[in-house]
Amino acid sequence: MDFAMTYIFPPIMGLLSMLICVVIGALPSSFVEGGPKGVAWASLITIAITGSLYAWLGYMVWDITFYDSSEWPTSTGAYIGFAAAAICTAIAPVHTLLTGRSRAQFLRDMAPRVLLLAERYFAAIDSDGNGVITDEELKKALKSLGLDSEEMAVLKHIKDELSEIGHVIRTYTTTTLVWTPIGKGGMMLPRTTTHNVYGISAPDLPGYPARVIEKYKHW
DSSP, X not given: OHHIIIIIHHHHHHHHHHHHHHHHHHHHHTOGGGHHHHHHHHXXXXXXXXXXXXXXXXXXXXXXXXXXXXXXXXXXXXXXXXXXXXXXXXXXXXXXXXXXXXXXXXXXXXXXXXXXHHHHHHHHXXXXXXXXXXXXXXXXXXXXXXXXXXXXXXXXXXXXXXXXXXXXXXXXXXXXXXXXXXXXXXXXXXXXXXXXEEEEEGGGSTTHHHHHHHHTXXX
16 A cells, blocks of 8 residues: 555656646637737746646655655655646647647638538538537538538538537536545545537527637737
8 A cells, every 4th residue: 555655646646637737728728819918828827826736736745755765855846746737737828829820810711611601501401400500410411411622621610610600509517526635645526517518500600700800819
């Protein structure tokens, strides 16, 4: 048990922690409305928060794992925790800053094509005729409509950007058990997550190009 707590548990928790930081980093990378400055400032604030948290965790883990067995001070764990969290949290924002301008231009170019194709094939895609195009209907349309390569690319783009083009049509919740550090140990605690399901109705389409231009006006 001591071997596992000393040499197995800390590395596993470290890898999971880094993965969590990468996921958290996706939050500031979504602040595209403010342009590069908005993403940068949101990233710095997020890095400061995650870095401080993981500096504390690194301090605790180092103290538990290497207590009386290392010449390095306990603060070493804090420095490592902060650096690892900062690097992992910055991955998504840096990617956004590097590719944001080309991504914004791509979306602006695609928006009019989305409008034309969606209006032309709306009834064909809306297989149940309820006036709302869902993700499942888009999947079926990709296989059954027989579009040419350019139209197929636009339809795939509509599927990928469903949440931006359309609106929330319903929500649902899921509950999972998540390992939560508590003191020098931890336990599995339930975590409830709310998920949105998106769909596209005819009124969503005319304003989509203008929404894209407004959202990416600083890029």
